[in-house]
Amino acid sequence: MTIVEDQRKRQREFFTLQFQKRLKRPRGYSPLKSSQARERAMFRLLLESFREGSSVVWKSTFVPSEIIYSLGAIPLYVESFSAVASAVDICPPMLDTSERCGYSRDSCTFLRAVLGASHKDILPRPDALVSTSYYCDGDPKIFDIFAEEYKKPHFYLHVPYAAEAGWAIEALAEQLEEVTIELAKVMGKPFDKERLSEIIQSSNEARRYLLRANELRRHVPSPMLGCEAIDYIASITQLWGSPELVRISRLLCEELEERIEKGVAAVDPEQFRLLWCHLRPYYNDEVFNYLEGHHKAVVAFESVNLITWKEMDPEKPFRSLAEKLLANPAIGPYERMTREVARMIRDYQIDGVVWMSPWGCRHFNSMAQLVKDGLRRELDVPFYILDLECIDKRNYSKEQVRTRLDAFIEVLGGRKEGCTPQV
Amino acid sequence: MYTAGIDIGSVSTEVVILGEGGVKGYSVLDSQVDIEKTAEEALDMALDMARLGRKDVAYSVATGYGRNNVHYANKQVTEITCHAMGAHYLFPNTRTIIDIGGQDSKAVALTTDGPSGPRVVDFCMNDKCAAGTGRFLEVMARVLDVDIKEMGPLSQKSTKEINISSMCTVFAESEVISLIHQKHNKEDIISGLHTAIARKVLSLVQRLDIREEVTLTGGVMKNVGVVEKLQQELSPRKINLPEEPQIVGAIGAALLARKYVCS
Numbered sequence: 241m242t243i244v245e246d247q248r249k250r251q252r253e254f255f256t257l258q259f260q261k262r263l264k265r266p267r268g269y270s271p272l273k274s275s276q277a278r279e280r281a282m283f284r285l286l287l288e289s290f291r292e293g294s295s296v297v298w299k300s301t302f303v304p305s306e307i308i309y310s311l312g313a314i315p316l317y318v319e320s321f322s323a324v325a326s327a328v329d330i331c332p333p334m335l336d337t338s339e340r341c342g343y344s345r346d347s348c349t350f351l352r353a354v355l356g357a358s359h360k361d362i363l364p365r366p367d368a369l370v371s372t373s374y375y376c377d378g379d380p381k382i383f384d385i386f387a388e389e390y391k392k393p394h395f396y397l398h399v400p401y402a403a404e405a406g407w408a409i410e411a412l413a414e415q416l417e418e419v420t421i422e423l424a425k426v427m428g429k430p431f432d433k434e435r436l437s438e439i440i441q442s443s444n445e446a447r448r449y450l451l452r453a454n455e456l457r458r459h460v461p462s463p464m465l466g467c468e469a470i471d472y473i474a475s476i477t478q479l480w481g482s483p484e485l486v487r488i489s490r491l492l493c494e495e496l497e498e499r500i501e502k503g504v505a506a507v508d509p510e511q512f513r514l515l516w517c518h519l520r521p522y523y524n525d526e527v528f529n530y531l532e533g534h535h536k537a538v539v540a541f542e543s544v545n546l547i548t549w550k551e552m553d554p555e556k557p558f559r560s561l562a563e564k565l566l567a568n569p570a571i572g573p574y575e576r577m578t579r580e581v582a583r584m585i586r587d588y589q590i591d592g593v594v595w596m597s598p599w600g601c602r603h604f605n606s607m608a609q610l611v612k613d614g615l616r617r618e619l620d621v622p623f624y625i626l627d628l629e630c631i632d633k634r635n636y637s638k639e640q641v642r643t644r645l646d647a648f649i650e651v652l653g654g655r656k657e658g659c660t661p662q663v
Numbered sequence: 664m665y666t667a668g669i670d671i672g673s674v675s676t677e678v679v680i681l682g683e684g685g686v687k688g689y690s691v692l693d694s695q696v697d698i699e700k701t702a703e704e705a706l707d708m709a710l711d712m713a714r715l716g717r718k719d720v721a722y723s724v725a726t727g728y729g730r731n732n733v734h735y736a737n738k739q740v741t742e743i744t745c746h747a748m749g750a751h752y753l754f755p756n757t758r759t760i761i762d763i764g765g766q767d768s769k770a771v772a773l774t775t776d777g778p779s780g781p782r783v784v785d786f787c788m789n790d791k792c793a794a795g796t797g798r799f800l801e802v803m804a805r806v807l808d809v810d811i812k813e814m815g816p817l818s819q820k821s822t823k824e825i826n827i828s829s830m831c832t833v834f835a836e837s838e839v840i841s842l843i844h845q846k847h848n849k850e851d852i853i854s855g856l857h858t859a860i861a862r863k864v865l866s867l868v869q870r871l872d873i874r875e876e877v878t879l880t881g882g883v884m885k886n887v888g889v890v891e892k893l894q895q896e897l898s899p900r901k902i903n904l905p906e907e908p909q910i911v912g913a914i915g916a917a918l919l920a921r922k923y924v925c926s
Contacts, residue, residue, distance in 0.1 A: 609870060616872070625870075627790040639728060640767075647743035647786055654744075654782035 274492035275468050281484040286324065289314045289364035295427055296364050298386065299478070300371040300379035302568065303397065304561045306443050306481035307420045308370075310436035311427050316364055317478035322353035326522035326631045334360065335632055348600045349631035351382045358386055366392050368426045370419060374399035375570045375603050393426055395419040399565060403572035412562035420558070437554035439481040440561075444551050449489035450474045451547055456496040457540065458588055461505035462513065463496050466539020467528035470520050474545040475568060512537035512652045515584050518596040518604055519544060523633035527641060531594075535649045541588040546580060574607045578614035585621050592622040592652045599629045622655070624648045666924060667709070667720045668916025669702055669736060670745065671729030674765030674797050675882055676701045677910045678709040680720070681917035688713030689910050694765075698729040706735070722924035724916040728766075740919055742912050743786045747771045749915030750878035751781040754903040758874035761864060761893065762912070763883035765797040770868040787867045794832045795863035797883045802832055803856050806839050807849050811886075814853050818888030821854035823847075829859035854888060861892035868897075876901040884908035 289296045295313035299305065308315035325331045334356030339345060341359060343352050357363045369392060371383040380396050387394035397415050400408040424431040454474075457464060472492075479485040514531065516539045521527055531537045549567035552560030565571075569580040581593065595612070597605050612623045626644060629635035665687065670677045672694060680688040690708035695701045702725070710716060717735075725736035726745040733739075742764070750757045751773060760771040772785040793799060804811040825847060828835050835856075842852050860883070877900050883889055885908060894902050905911055 622785065625787075643728065643741055643743075644788060647741040647783070650741060650744045651783050651785070654784075657779070 271468055272464065272492065272495045274488050274495055275471070277484075277491060278472060278479075278488045281479060281482075281488060282320070282324070285314060285478070286316075286321070286364070289316050294364070295367050297423065298366040298369040298383070300383065301376060301476050302372045302374070302399065302565055302571075303370045304416070304480065304565060305478045306436065306439045306557070306561060307416065307423070309481040310420070310432065310439045311424055311429060313367065313423075313427060314364075315478045316366065317476075318354045318363075319350040320473075320478060321357065321363065322350040322631050323519070323522040325353055325357065326633070329523065329633075331523070331631055332634065334362075335634070346600055348376070348378050349598070349629065349635075351378055352600075353631050355382060355385070358389055366390055368392055368423055369394040370397065370423070371395075372397045372399050372565075374401060375568075377603075393422070395422055397565075399571060401572055403566040403568075403576070408566055409559060409562045412565060413558040416561050417558040433557070436557045440552050440554040440557050442483060442486055443481045444554075446480065446485040446489045447547060447549075447551065449486065449493050450545075453489060453492045453496055454541070454545060454547065456493065456500060459500050460513070460589060461507065461510040462538045462540045463499035463504060463506060465506045465528070465532055466514070466516055466542060467520075467525055467532060469545060470516065470528075470539070470542045472545055473519070474547055476544065507532050507536050507538040509536060510538050511535065512591040512649065512656075513540040513589055514538065515541055515543070515581070515588060515590040515593045516596065517543040517581065517593065518598060518601075519630050520596070521628060521630055521633075521636060523631070523636065526638065527628065527645070530642060530645060531649075535645070537592075537649060537652070539594075540590060541584055543581065543584065546584065548580065570604070570607075574610040575614065577607055578611045578618075581611060582615060582618055585615075585619055590621060591655070592624070592648060594648070595623060595625045596628050596630075597625050599627070599632065599635050601630075622648065622651050624651075664721050664921070664924065665713070665715060665719050666917045666920035667706060667723035668745070668749075668913040668918070668920060669706065669723060669725045669727075669730075669733050670742065670910070670912040670916060671698055671702060671725065671727040671733060672742075672765045672882075672912075673728055674801075675909065676705045676727075676729075677913040678702075678705040679910050679913035679917045680709045680713040680715060681914070681921060682713070686910075686914065686917075687715065689907070689913065691909055694729070698732045699734060702729070702733045702735070722920040724920040724923070726912055726916045737920070738923060740916060743769060743771055743788075744783055745912045745915030745919065746880050747773045747783045747915065748781065748918050749911035749913070750880055750903075750905075751775075752914060752918055753905050753911065754876060754878050756876045756901075757878040757903065759868065759871065759877045761868055761877060761879050762881040763796060763860070763864060763879075763889070764881045766793045768796050768864045768867060768881075768883075770864070770871050772871045772874070785871050787870045789863075789867065792831055794829050794835060795860045797881070799829075799832050799835070799860065800856070800883060800886065800889075802836055803839055803853075806836055807843070807852065809849060809853070814857075815885070815887035815889070817850050818854040818857050819891070821848070821850040823851045824858075825851050825855035827852070827855040827859045829863040835859065857886070857888040857892045860889055861896055864893070865896050873897075873900070876903055878903040878905070878911075880905065880908050880911035882909040 297308045305315040334353045337356035338352040371379040549564035569576040608625045668679045688709040690705045692705045725733035730739040746762045750760045769788045
């Protein structure tokens with residue numbers, strides 16, 4: 241066994257061990273089988289990408305996994321690796337490494353963690369890299385660094401800010417096709433349009449199930465904890481196009497239907513229904529446990545689980561994927577996000593919105609007050625912008641966060657009781 | 664019937680005893696490492712002032728960052744709600760509250776629409792750093808070698824405007840040291856510090872829908888310099904300054920205690 245093979249083997253073993261520890265983590269609530277299956281699928285994908293001979297394509301958030309699966313390669317959504325690394329508590333040294341290399345602590349912690357990991361060479365090595373310009377401009381810049389480090393080609397999708405303009409779809413579809421063909425050359429395989437059409441059909445099937453799951457989650461009381469649901473990140477998961485996602489989402493629907501039929505409430509008694517915008521802290525579950533366990537305020541829905549794109553046409557895969565990518569409300573003017581947040585508030589009978597504002601996420605943070613003000617003109621629903629870190633636990637202050645959450649719950653309580661808090 | 668409000672802050676602890684005619688007694692103590700002991704002492708001092716004993720207190724509410732450590736309190740409520748309730752009690756037309764405490768600053772929006780009295784509708788708090796709070800002023804007073812109580816009157820003698828950063832307490836401290844070395848007057852430096860605090864807090868307040876009247880609360884509002892800067896920036900809005908801004912949170916807590924005991 242070569243040194244490199246030995247290192248890869250040890251990394252696989254490390255992640256397997258951490259994954260087993262994570263599954264054993266008590267939550268005081270029985271997670272759905274579908275959620276466990278999703279976690280296993282994600283870890284399997286990670287372990288698989290460490291395997292010698294696997295073709296791995298690093299992708300940033302909005303790059304559609306479907307094109308990568310169609311080439312028989314594994315999509316490694318690198319920001320999601322940071323989330324896994326944070327959950328298994330190996331992020332601080334990765335972040336330290338990136339800081340030692342001169343990357344500011346004020347920049348995106350997802351990307352800084354990956355930078356640190358790549359400098360330490362603990363990531364599955366890529367055969368190629370694909371990034372998008374939007375909605376995070378930091379991605380392509382950092383992907384250039386990775387491409388230089390691993391001496392692999394970096395392909396780039398320029399996503400128009402004018403996401404709703406007629407020309408945007410064509411412009412992006414052309415790029416998607418070009419990038420897919422170039423990726424195929426790197427993989428040494430011819431591009432197979434039929435295979436991509438099959439993948440698109442699989443993606444459509446999972447979409448139908450996840451849409452149904454989202455519909456089931458409108459039920460009051462909520463059948464599922466937000467703490468569990470948020471990890472599906474249905475809008476951007478790297479599982480899109482995989483057969484696993486079809487199985488997982490079908491099972492999710494079945495389990496939610498069963499819970500609703502049996503009258504199972506995720507939070508009992510359900511006092512408040514919250515909408516959570518952005519991702520979550522991955523280094524611990526304290527914030528969600530505090531809201532859902534202590535305050536009985538269920539996170540009834542999360543913006544990252546929103547499915548906004550229409551069913552894709554397998555005969556027009558690139559055009560469909562372009563439409564899918566551009567349908568994300570985070571791309572383009574803030575009014576798109578405001579509109580979707582208002583819709584989620586109505587659909588899920590939301591009492592209050594928590595807009596998580598992570599350290600270093602300038603793109604999302606720049607929208608926060610605009611969306612809040614936009615909603616204020618339309619709906620009378622409390623909206624709190626919560627400064628909270630996703631990856632770097634060194635930026636987390638438990639008591640500061642708790643005071644803000646307590647106060648927000650008091651605001652919601654005041655509205656329900658018609659007077660001051662019932663805490 | 665008497666109720667008690669206990670506000671355990673990072674810098675000071677305040678207790679208010681509320682009776683039918685209003686505030687019967689209050690105390691303000693420096694917060695010690697032993698929070699419970701400080702809360703006990705502050706309660707006894709406030710009760711002495713009111714000429715009451717512990718058995719006379721029907722209900723008590725604790726607030727502030729140490730609210731969960733007061734064993735004798737019947738309930739805990741955040742300082743956001745308590746400052747709002749206290750400000751509304753003192754100035755019933757209050758709709759916006761600006762509180763600058765020991766290690767945080769906050770802006771709170773209040774409404775009286777609805778059948779059951781005032782309630783908080785929105786709030787903002789400082790993030791990431793305690794620059795622009797009471798602790799910030801304490802550090803600067805030490806560097807400038809002046810009594811913190813003198814900072815307000817000294818700043819009123821300022822003749823020159825100086826810009827000072829409010830991003831980070833430590834960076835601002837080094838900036839102040841450098842200004843001292845450049846032979847700038849203490850008065851001008853202090854005035855610059857007050858402007859930095861006012862602007863930082865206003866950036867929070869402006870995120871809310873600022874409605875009149877605006878009431879200023881918290882220990883930092885004892886500093887006439889900070890208050891003047893806030894008044895200038897908020898002009899022409901009607902600004903209220905309580906006689907004792909430091910005890911507004913404890914008043915709010917005692918009011919809530921009364922509400923709970925009556926409900």
